[in-house]
Amino acid sequence: MSESTAKRPLLQVRNLEVDYLTQDGAFQAVKKVNFEIGEGEVFGLAGESGCGKSTIAFAVTRLHRPPALISGGEIIFNGVDVVKLTEKQLRDFRWTQIAMVFQSAMNSLNPVLRLEEQFCDVIMTHTQMTREEAIDRAEKLLDIVKIPRERLRDYPHQFSGGMRQRLVIAICLALNAKLIVMDEPTTALDVVVQREILQQIYHLKEEFGFSILFITHDLSLMTQFCDRIGVMYQGELVEVNESQQIRHHPQHPYTQKLWSAFPSIHEGRKHYQPTTDFTPEVIQL
Amino acid sequence: MLDANTPILELRNVVKDFTTGGGFAKTDIFRALNDVSFSIHKGRALALVGESGCGKSTCARLITKIYEPTAGEILFRGQDITQIKARQDVLNYRKSVQMIFQDPFGSLNPTHTIYHHLARPLLLHRMCENDKTKLRERVCELLEMVELPALTADKYPHELSGGQRQRVNMAKTLAVGADLVLADEPTSMLDVSIRIGVLDLMQRMKKEFNLGFLYITHDLATAHYIAEETAVMYKGQIVEWGDTTEVINNPQHPYTQLLISAVPDPDVRFADVVKGDEDYSGHAQKIREISSAKVDQVKRVNHNHYVRLLAG
Numbered sequence: 001m002s003e004s005t006a007k008r009p010l011l012q013v014r015n016l017e018v019d020y021l022t023q024d025g026a027f028q029a030v031k032k033v034n035f036e037i038g039e040g041e042v043f044g045l046a047g048e049s050g051c052g053k054s055t056i057a058f059a060v061t062r063l064h065r066p067p068a069l070i071s072g073g074e075i076i077f078n079g080v081d082v083v084k085l086t087e088k089q090l091r092d093f094r095w096t097q098i099a100m101v102f103q104s105a106m107n108s109l110n111p112v113l114r115l116e117e118q119f120c121d122v123i124m125t126h127t128q129m130t131r132e133e134a135i136d137r138a139e140k141l142l143d144i145v146k147i148p149r150e151r152l153r154d155y156p157h158q159f160s161g162g163m164r165q166r167l168v169i170a171i172c173l174a175l176n177a178k179l180i181v182m183d184e185p186t187t188a189l190d191v192v193v194q195r196e197i198l199q200q201i202y203h204l205k206e207e208f209g210f211s212i213l214f215i216t217h218d219l220s221l222m223t224q225f226c227d228r229i230g231v232m233y234q235g236e237l238v239e240v241n242e243s244q245q246i247r248h249h250p251q252h253p254y255t256q257k258l259w260s261a262f263p264s265i266h267e268g269r270k271h272y273q274p275t276t277d278f279t280p281e282v283i284q285l
Numbered sequence: 286m287l288d289a290n291t292p293i294l295e296l297r298n299v300v301k302d303f304t305t306g307g308g309f310a311k312t313d314i315f316r317a318l319n320d321v322s323f324s325i326h327k328g329r330a331l332a333l334v335g336e337s338g339c340g341k342s343t344c345a346r347l348i349t350k351i352y353e354p355t356a357g358e359i360l361f362r363g364q365d366i367t368q369i370k371a372r373q374d375v376l377n378y379r380k381s382v383q384m385i386f387q388d389p390f391g392s393l394n395p396t397h398t399i400y401h402h403l404a405r406p407l408l409l410h411r412m413c414e415n416d417k418t419k420l421r422e423r424v425c426e427l428l429e430m431v432e433l434p435a436l437t438a439d440k441y442p443h444e445l446s447g448g449q450r451q452r453v454n455m456a457k458t459l460a461v462g463a464d465l466v467l468a469d470e471p472t473s474m475l476d477v478s479i480r481i482g483v484l485d486l487m488q489r490m491k492k493e494f495n496l497g498f499l500y501i502t503h504d505l506a507t508a509h510y511i512a513e514e515t516a517v518m519y520k521g522q523i524v525e526w527g528d529t530t531e532v533i534n535n536p537q538h539p540y541t542q543l544l545i546s547a548v549p550d551p552d553v554r555f556a557d558v559v560k561g562d563e564d565y566s567g568h569a570q571k572i573r574e575i576s577s578a579k580v581d582q583v584k585r586v587n588h589n590h591y592v593r594l595l596a597g
Binding site (some may be wrong): 048049146161190191192193194195196198199200202203217218219220221223224225247257258261262263264265266268269272274275278280281282283284285 | 320336337476477478479480481503504505506509510530533534535543544545546547548549550551552553554555556558559565566569581582583584585586587588591594
């Protein structure tokens with residue numbers, strides 16, 4: 001590695017190939033993908049639906065299910081090849097090393113269990129904590145995502161979409177995972193709530209120093225939030241660069257096309273000239 | 286009375302209350318729309334922007350006569366739609382006012398071909414003779430209008446992408462010769478790369494067929510792309526409205542400002558965004574609170590740009 005300034009890679013994905021087995025043979029959804037994520041880094045994967053970005057997210061956590069199959073490559077996390085882990089090792093690995101927030105994460109809470117149970121489940125499975133200690137930890141986690149402690153006794157349906165999303169993030173933080181995979185974490189939420197949640201994630205990242213694999217189709221948001229971005233197209237990683245480079249000097253034609261796919265509302269605002277020929281007036285309806 | 290300036294559709298001080306509870310629980314009245322007025326003109330689009338639950342879809346439901354307004358009136362070409370009662374009149378009204386829904390996967394019947402989806406409204410509204418060759422000709426023509434190949438006619442919905450399905454839905458509105466299209470988040474489930482194509486098609490429909498659009502969305506960026514006028518809604522009240530460029534470039538109401546500031550700007554690093562407002566949630570909450578109160582005073586900021594004043 002020539003870049004001495006680069007942070008030590010936490011996750012290295014090398015020549016990763018994921019196939020979906022179909023009746024007409026294997027469909028390669030991820031084709032020889034290489035990227036790495038440094039400690040404390042936010043790495044984004046952009047691309048349209050079906051390009052394989054979520055498949056990578058599932059593969060990194062080995063949560064992919066048949067017919068998906070990792071057919072080649074390595075996923076080195078902190079020196080360990082995730083592809084080679086046994087089921088038992090995986091169970092210890094998930095949550096403590098890598099935690100995940102999925103698309104429509106608000107639906108990933110169990111509707112029939114109180115939150116308390118869901119927190120205790122994750123914490124007690126992975127640590128030696130007693131129930132009291134686990135609840136104490138859960139209360140502290142709620143403080144972090146700014147949800148009142150007493151709501152631990154509530155069921156998921158008693159929370160709004162944004163709050164449920166924050167709860168999932170709180171569970172992800174429970175065991176101090178080093179990498180959090182976020183697959184479209186804010187897509188179902190409106191912009192103001194999205195901003196609130198991202199701001200909270202940002203503060204948490206600053207405080208705890210975890211890395212993030214961030215997946216979204218919103219390139220503006222991604223450029224803003226990520227340090228580096230990989231652009232995927234039909235299973236291949238066609239361009240990887242610093243987000244500002246992706247913004248200002250996109251190399252691959254597909255990246256350029258993605259940018260032109262949407263005009264930013266902020267462009268016009270920067271050149272706005274207010275009209276002066278009108279005197280405002282107040283009207284009583 | 287029906288001159289060129291008469292809007293296709295006009296809402297005048299519309300109020301809609303819903304009763305919640307009942308049974309053994311105590312009943313409560315929830316005001317979903319609070320004194321909403323706007324109008325839609327031929328060949329123009331009005332974007333109704335707001336967060337989920339603010340009442341924007343309720344507007345569409347009132348316009349389609351699914352609900353009746355509690356107070357106020359909805360005028361279609363100058364006629365109050367609650368007075369449209371005869372079967373033929375209702376049919377005609379429904380023909381003129383068409384909807385495009387958010388979920389392109391749920392809005393087409395999976396057991397029927399695209400041909401069926403387009404031929405059926407043609408027959409139902411007597412837009413075409415019941416003659417196989419003529420129907421097919423017309424269906425192919427419609428598909429061409431929405432930039433789909435003629436052989437799409439024999440496909441089933443599951444063979445089409447989300448964008449293509451949304452185009453079929455648009456062909457349906459053209460088939461019956463609608464005057465007004467209520468598009469409820471038509472692109473929010475589509476990929477960014479396809480979104481623009483669908484929006485461009487709506488733009489074309491607006492110009493070529495002189496359709497009026499009510500574009501309902503929570504996404505200011507697409508509203509900005511398609512609509513000449515924008516109305517920002519919060520808790521059942523329109524808080525700011527007028528020319529889209531004015532509303533977006535010179536927002537006056539704190540809620541509009543909040544919405545716009547939350548749209549990601551790729552040229553500003555998130556670290557700087559956070560520094561700009563450390564307690565974003567707190568401020569957002571305050572703005573939500575001050576924007577909730579019902580106010581009757583409005584400030585006209587520009588020729589076509591109005592903002593509701595804050596209470597107190």
